[in-house]
Amino acid sequence: MSNSVHVYDARADHATVTAESPLAYSFQRSGMPASGEASGEASGEKSRAVIGERAFLGHLILRGGAIVLDEALREVLGVGLPGRPNSLTVDADGQRSVQWLSPDEWLLIVPGDETFGLETRLRAHLGGAHVAIVDVSAGQTLIELSGEAAHEVLMKSTVYDVDPHAFTVGKGVTTLFAKTNVILRRPDASRWELIVRRSFADYVYRWLLDAGEEYGIGVARESRHEPQ
Amino acid sequence: MFHIYCPYCEELREEEEFHPKGEAHIARPEEPEACSDEEWGDYLFFRDNPRGIHHEMWLHAVGCRKFFNITRNTVSYEILETYKMGEQPTVGAEHLAREEKTASVQAAEGGQQTVGASDAALASVKGAQA
Ligand SMILES: [Zn+2]
Numbered sequence: 001m002s003n004s005v006h007v008y009d010a011r012a013d014h015a016t017v018t019a020e021s022p023l024a025y026s027f028q029r030s031g032m033p034a035s036g037e038a039s040g041e042a043s044g045e046k047s048r049a050v051i052g053e054r055a056f057l058g059h060l061i062l063r064g065g066a067i068v069l070d071e072a073l074r075e076v077l078g079v080g081l082p083g084r085p086n087s088l089t090v091d092a093d094g095q096r097s098v099q100w101l102s103p104d105e106w107l108l109i110v111p112g113d114e115t116f117g118l119e120t121r122l123r124a125h126l127g128g129a130h131v132a133i134v135d136v137s138a139g140q141t142l143i144e145l146s147g148e149a150a151h152e153v154l155m156k157s158t159v160y161d162v163d164p165h166a167f168t169v170g171k172g173v174t175t176l177f178a179k180t181n182v183i184l185r186r187p188d189a190s191r192w193e194l195i196v197r198r199s200f201a202d203y204v205y206r207w208l209l210d211a212g213e214e215y216g217i218g219v220a221r222e223s224r225h226e227p228q
Numbered sequence: 229m230f231h232i233y234c235p236y237c238e239e240l241r242e243e244e245e246f247h248p249k250g251e252a253h254i255a256r257p258e259e260p261e262a263c264s265d266e267e268w269g270d271y272l273f274f275r276d277n278p279r280g281i282h283h284e285m286w287l288h289a290v291g292c293r294k295f296f297n298i299t300r301n302t303v304s305y306e307i308l309e310t311y312k313m314g315e316q317p318t319v320g321a322e323h324l325a326r327e328e329k330t331a332s333v334q335a336a337e338g339g340q341q342t343v344g345a346s347d348a349a350l351a352s353v354k355g356a357q358a
Contacts, residue, residue: 086237086239102236102293102294103292105292160241160242173237174293175241175242176242176245
């Protein structure tokens, strides 16, 4: 068997087509209620829960043995694999993260323009090791939820225990969210991250608008990231 | 709604996240070509349906997506243990027999189902010893 794997830069940065975030159409169709922070006194009330989309990030699925992947990742990215189940490691500036998904599977999230270079360097470092690296960036998106009532919105939506004392910072799980799958994690004390399938992003967005209505949920304006 | 301990996630998770996948510890014949039709049919299609202790596979479908094993009492639905693929159960039919002997008063009052399970369990212990 050959070790040669064809790796493609799947990002459209240098293409002439404009990339649309998975929620672009949802924002248009379902609206983007103001989060109350930007508008301040004009809208009167401050949202107790705020949605933000972080689109166009690089999502890589790593599969294989923990030891060989951990070594390669430390070398290439300077971040180790989280060894404990349901845990999450975030690098110093909070831009890159690795999450345990199953005993032989991790989710690596990096800034979008780093994805291809990182995959190439990881493959070079891993050589013929028995691993798989799959770029799933186009298949899922990351939705952020913040605000003092963020966990209350989650409590209405998921069967997992999201009490902030039980779901501590650095934890991440795959679980059910409003009857669909979600990867739910807490990178720091102020934010929750939901990673959802692209095709379910609109559904989850509209669910959040509905579930968060009583908390005056709003959408952070800066969440309309354009690819650099 | 109840919780199941996933031996890979190492925590109790909501039952909704799991799917049952049938009887565990069924070994694939080493030489399928050498099997008679009856042996191959048994392997493919026929499953035990015990009253009492049952070892079965479950899948943590919305979670780590790993298969693992559960030892379950099919009468009370009680989950007695969960363990990883490739491991052997520590709880067998004799466990049930022992437990119900100590709780014999309750079992006697508890109706036919429980008593029946106890008999079945004792019978299979005898079977194992023979
Ligand atoms: Zn699990």
